[in-house]
Amino acid sequence: MSKNPFDLNAMANQQKVMKTSRAVGQVAAESAQAIVQINQKAAQELAALFQKKVTELLKTQDPKAAFDHVHAEVLQDAAKEVAQYHAQLMDVLSSGNKELSQIAESMIEESKVDLIHFVNEATNNAPPGSEAYVSVFKTSFNTALQNFELVRAAMADSFNSFEKSVENVSHLGGMQAQKSVKTDGKKRS
Helix, strand or coil, X not given: CCCCHHHHHHHHHHHHHHHHHHHHXXXXXXXXXXXXXXXXXXXXXXXXHHHHHHHHHHHCCCHHHHHHHHHHHHHHHHHHHHHHHHHHHHHHHHHXXXXXXXXXXHHHHHHHHHHHHHHHHHHHCCCCCCHHHHHHHHHHHHHHHHHHHHHHHHHHHHHHHHHHXXXXXXXXXXXXXXXXXXXXXXXXX
C-alpha cells in the first residue's frame, strides 16, 4: 500500500498551522500579561499617590487652600499618571501588533513556497499530451501568486492602519493630558 505524498504534506501543513497558532497565542498571552502588570503597577502607584495626597489634605486647615491644592497638584499628578499609563499600554499593543505582523508575513511566505512546490510537482509529473491543461494550471497558479501578494499588501496595510490608530490615540491622550495641566495652571493664576 503506497502513501499519497499529499497526505504527508497535509500533516506538515497541520503542524505548521499548530505552530503558528501557538505563536499567535503566545503573543496574545504575553501582551495580556504585560497589560496586567501595567494595571497592577498603576493601581499600586495610584493608591500610594492617593494616600499621600489625602495625608497632605488632612494637614491643610483652610478649605480654599485644600481646594487650590487639589486643583494644582492632585489633578496634574493624575493627568501625568494617566498619560504614562496610556503610553505603556500603547507600547504593549504596538509591540504585539509587530509580532503578529511578522507571524502573518511568515505564514504567507511559507504558503507561497508550498504552493510553488505543489505546482512544480504537479506540472513535472503531468502525463504526455496534457500541455494545454498544464498551461491553464500554470496560469491559475500565477493568478494565485498575485493573490498572495494582494493578501500580503492588505495585511501590511491592516497592521499599518492599526499602528497609526494606536499612535493617534496615544497622541490624543498626550494632548488631553497637556491641555488638562495647562487649564489647571491657568485656573490657579
